[in-house]
Amino acid sequence: MSAGTEHTTQSGPECPSCGEPWLRGTNLPGRYRCLHCLHRFELRSECPHCGAHSTIARMSDTANVICRNCGGSMLQPI
Numbered sequence: 001m002s003a004g005t006e007h008t009t010q011s012g013p014e015c016p017s018c019g020e021p022w023l024r025g026t027n028l029p030g031r032y033r034c035l036h037c038l039h040r041f042e043l044r045s046e047c048p049h050c051g052a053h054s055t056i057a058r059m060s061d062t063a064n065v066i067c068r069n070c071g072g073s074m075l076q077p078i
């Protein structure tokens with residue numbers, strides 16, 4: 001084990017479960033998995049917080065997991 005603090009410039013969307021920025025897309029479109037807590041999430045087309053609909057243009061774009069209306073996460077645990 002190294003005593004140094006590992007720093008990465010690759011910060012993804014924050015995991016709704018553990019809060020760590022380790023959310024990564026999977027092979028399935030609209031599915032994400034947290035590399036930190038290994039929970040899986042599905043990107044909803046409807047915001048679970050405010051109910052606003054979102055047009056999912058690019059699945060690989062991590063910005064799409066954030067609701068443009070309320071700023072909440074569009075991810076639901078699966």
Ligand SMILES: [Zn+2]
Binds near residue numbers: 016017020036039
């Ligand atoms: Zn997590």
Ligand SMILES: [Zn+2]
Binds near residue numbers: 067071
């Ligand atoms: Zn919303």
